[in-house]
Amino acid sequence: MIEVRSDERLFHLATEHTSYIIEIASGVVPTLRYWGPRIGTPEAAGPHGEMPYRVHASASLGALQLEGLALEYGTQGEGDFRRPAVSARDGAGYPVTTPVYRGYRVHSGKPELDGLPSARLTAETGADTLELELIDEAAGLLIVLNYTVHADWDVIARHARLENTGTEPLSVERFMSASVDLPARPVDTVTLSGSWGSERHLARSPLGPGIFATESTRGTSSHVANPFIALAVQDTGEDRGEVHAATLVYSGNFLAEVDASLEEFHRMSLGINPSGFSWHLEPGESLTSPEAILVYSREGLDGMSRRFHRTIQEGIVPKQWARAERPVLLNSWEAQYFDITEGNFLSLSDTAAELGVELAVLDDGWFGERDGDDSSLGDWYENTEKLPSGVDGLAEYVHARGLGFGLWVEPEMISPASKLYEEHPDWCLHIPGHPHGTAATLGRNQLVLDLTREDVQDRLIGTFSRLFARAGLDYVKWDMNRYLAPIASAALPPERRGEAAHRYVLGLYRVLAELRDRFPTVLFESCAGGGGRFDAGMLAYMPQTWTSDNTDAVSRLYIQYGTSMVYPPVTMGAHVSAAPNHQLDRNTPVATRAAVAMSANFGFEMDLRKLPSEEREILRGAIAFYRRHRQLIQQGRFLRLESPFEGNRAAWMFTGDAAAGGAAPGDAPDPTAGLARAEGSADALVFVFRVLIGMSPDEAPVRLRGLDPEAVYEVYVAGPRFACEAPPVATAGGDELCTRGLEPALPRGDYASAVYCLYRRADTP
Numbered sequence: 196m197i198e199v200r201s202d203e204r205l206f207h208l209a210t211e212h213t214s215y216i217i218e219i220a221s222g223v224v225p226t227l228r229y230w231g232p233r234i235g236t237p238e239a240a241g242p243h244g245e246m247p248y249r250v251h252a253s254a255s256l257g258a259l260q261l262e263g264l265a266l267e268y269g270t271q272g273e274g275d276f277r278r279p280a281v282s283a284r285d286g287a288g289y290p291v292t293t294p295v296y297r298g299y300r301v302h303s304g305k306p307e308l309d310g311l312p313s314a315r316l317t318a319e320t321g322a323d324t325l326e327l328e329l330i331d332e333a334a335g336l337l338i339v340l341n342y343t344v345h346a347d348w349d350v351i352a353r354h355a356r357l358e359n360t361g362t363e364p365l366s367v368e369r370f371m372s373a374s375v376d377l378p379a380r381p382v383d384t385v386t387l388s389g390s391w392g393s394e395r396h397l398a399r400s401p402l403g404p405g406i407f408a409t410e411s412t413r414g415t416s417s418h419v420a421n422p423f424i425a426l427a428v429q430d431t432g433e434d435r436g437e438v439h440a441a442t443l444v445y446s447g448n449f450l451a452e453v454d455a456s457l458e459e460f461h462r463m464s465l466g467i468n469p470s471g472f473s474w475h476l477e478p479g480e481s482l483t484s485p486e487a488i489l490v491y492s493r494e495g496l497d498g499m500s501r502r503f504h505r506t507i508q509e510g511i512v513p514k515q516w517a518r519a520e521r522p523v524l525l526n527s528w529e530a531q532y533f534d535i536t537e538g539n540f541l542s543l544s545d546t547a548a549e550l551g552v553e554l555a556v557l558d559d560g561w562f563g564e565r566d567g568d569d570s571s572l573g574d575w576y577e578n579t580e581k582l583p584s585g586v587d588g589l590a591e592y593v594h595a596r597g598l599g600f601g602l603w604v605e606p607e608m609i610s611p612a613s614k615l616y617e618e619h620p621d622w623c624l625h626i627p628g629h630p631h632g633t634a635a636t637l638g639r640n641q642l643v644l645d646l647t648r649e650d651v652q653d654r655l656i657g658t659f660s661r662l663f664a665r666a667g668l669d670y671v672k673w674d675m676n677r678y679l680a681p682i683a684s685a686a687l688p689p690e691r692r693g694e695a696a697h698r699y700v701l702g703l704y705r706v707l708a709e710l711r712d713r714f715p716t717v718l719f720e721s722c723a724g725g726g727g728r729f730d731a732g733m734l735a736y737m738p739q740t741w742t743s744d745n746t747d748a749v750s751r752l753y754i755q756y757g758t759s760m761v762y763p764p765v766t767m768g769a770h771v772s773a774a775p776n777h778q779l780d781r782n783t784p785v786a787t788r789a790a791v792a793m794s795a796n797f798g799f800e801m802d803l804r805k806l807p808s809e810e811r812e813i814l815r816g817a818i819a820f821y822r823r824h825r826q827l828i829q830q831g832r833f834l835r836l837e838s839p840f841e842g843n844r845a846a847w848m849f850t851g852d853a854a855a856g857g858a859a860p861g862d863a864p865d866p867t868a869g870l871a872r873a874e875g876s877a878d879a880l881v882f883v884f885r886v887l888i889g890m891s892p893d894e895a896p897v898r899l900r901g902l903d904p905e906a907v908y909e910v911y912v913a914g915p916r917f918a919c920e921a922p923p924v925a926t927a928g929g930d931e932l933c934t935r936g937l938e939p940a941l942p943r944g945d946y947a948s949a950v951y952c953l954y955r956r957a958d959t960p
């Protein structure tokens with residue numbers, strides 16, 4: 196709901212539980228009056244906070260002291276010295292300084308963002324948009340700030356659009372999607388950081404004075420950072436405390452920053468990373484920022500994640516996948532690497548089918564002369580020596596066994612040793628005539644295609660449309676195995692060279708949008724050396740992402756826990772792999788490997804044929820277990836219970852979440868109760884993991900959440916083969932399980948785990 200009050204100077208953006216109130220100070224400058232729990236609409240109050248030594252803006256900006264205001268979209272040059280939301284220069288090189296409020300518009304739904312993905316906050320879903328216009332007449336810059344309110348999902352989506360309304364070109368040097376000035380309080384910054392193989396580790400630290408930033412300059416959102424930032428009041432936990440958070444629907448260079456240089460405000464902003472960025476805006480041209488999704492929670496980090504999860508699952512992933520069951524898959528990578536032959540892959544698929552796997556994916560190595568990572572990217576035709584029946588033959592064979600068929604591709608890359616490179620050596624990102632040549636920029640022996648070019652985009656659309664149509668694919672893994680460097684396109688004119696990074700992403704989005712729309716039934720999984728591009732932008736085209744190249748179960752506790760801050764488990768690819776693990780050489784019990792992987796989008800990448808029979812039976816049980824409870828895991832509500840970052844244990848659970856449109860298996864209880872109940876889908880699943888065993892007992896109760904306090908639950912332990920057997924290990928009220936907790940009984944030894952199924956008793960209210 197958007198309410199306009201006080202002579203159109205006050206805008207109240209209300210979601211179910213939050214209020215975001217904008218006041219146009221002195222009728223010229225949009226300011227943030229309030230962002231927090233839902234309140235009634237106040238009256239306009241006008242500016243305050245005059246201080247000596249502060250600069251007064253020009254008369255057109257009401258001679259206000261801008262630094263004393265909570266600005267909605269700051270610029271520099273009129274007395275606000277904090278990090279601006281936008282900076283641009285006019286044709287004469289002078290900074291654009293004076294965007295003045297000109298008017299507003301309210302409409303239902305949300306406009307499409309030019310060439311960019313965004314959440315489906317449509318009129319049908321009850322969303323409304325406020326547009327505020329600011330204009331700098333002298334420079335000829337129009338800024339349109341967009342705020343879309345989704346009451347049910349409790350989120351506000353923001354983006355900005357710049358338009359050159361003058362007669363001279365403008366040069367845009369910094370362009371944030373959203374900027375909010377919050378009253379300063381003792382808060383922690385919460386971000387996700389890491390590196391290849393340890394992506395999205397939770398990073399939390401007290402915010403000090405100065406500038407705090409998390410960012411990527413790598414051309415992708417990256418393994419190192421994630422386009423997400425939260426400010427959490429210092430005692431905030433999972434289920435209590437106030438959090439202001441935002442994530443970007445964007446996959447390229449980003450900046451998420453807090454300017455805490457003033458005592459009164461914390462300015463939190465997110466947008467395209469200004470490092471290396473400039474955009475040439477000719478008269479009449481416009482530029483749209485990526486979308487930022489803003490969330491306020493007074494129910495701690497869980498309240499924040501719940502809102503992000505729902506928006507991503509219902510509003511960002513392609514509609515047809517929002518509520519679709521995802522198959523249990525087998526991927527050939529860690530089972531066979533480049534050692535692919537038709538016989539090898541098919542016999543592996545046979546074993547997988549026999550265990551209950553539903554989709555077989557042929558990873559890298561199937562095309563061109565690809566026997567290692569040093570050739571053939573660009574040559575997207577099968578190697579018939581390895582695969583005499585071709586990709587179509589494989590698909591046919593696999594389909595006949597009742598499995599879906601999937602293929603790995605890495606479309607954005609080109610190997611110097613490829614036919615494509617012979618044909619188009621200039622199609623990669625490079626600086627022509629550079630003394631080091633393009634070879635200096637090799638990463639994993641490959642170059643990056645220049646996706647700023649329309650001819651390159653068209654070629655990808657053509658090549659992959661033919662491949663995907665021909666092979667009758669059910670699934671595609673879209674990989675991307677290096678960062679962009681140099682981020683330079685020889686095809687752009689000199690004044691546009693600073694546009695390359697953002698144009699690359701726009702080019703990629705164009706290709707992905709075409710392929711997504713042409714192949715609506717193909718399930719796409721994105722990947723960038725694991726989780727190097729795990730963001731809401733990619734999820735708009737591909738509903739799941741390979742979470743990390745690190746498949747070690749213990750490492751995955753941290754990675755999946757951190758990732759869940761923003762992204763729901765159904766978006767995370769998680770596979771059981773061999774022991775010892777190929778990345779870390781760690782030996783973990785097969786049951787723990789299965790329990791970690793089944794906490795997300797379940798799959799395998801190991802040679803299932805070589806398993807000892809006991810392990811094979813455990814995995815057979817795990818697959819059946821996952822399939823039985825998959826609706827709960829993929830569509831239910833995920834709750835973090837204990838953080839691996841804070842102790843020697845990790846725990847999480849899934850409950851039905853009818854409110855989110857997800858599974859609510861408890862709604863239809865089985866009247867026979869008892870053992871038979873344990874055969875159907877549970878009402879809640881609880882996973883508990885120990886990292887290292889110690890002398891002191893570590894089996895303190897795990898406090899559950901999200902249960903009905905009035906109901907009585909039977910708690911079954913999933914036995915060694917993932918079968919819940921009667922009798923229940925406990926029968927307890929939801930209130931007791933949430934306050935006193937559930938006492939886990941973990942097997943002895945390092946890396947042990949236990950999985951519990953909770954069934955609500957039919958005879959409880």
Ligand code: DGJ
Binds near residue numbers: 528558674
């Ligand atoms: C990196 C991916 O993350 C792996 O899963 C695998 O697909 C390899 N690339 C193949 O080259």
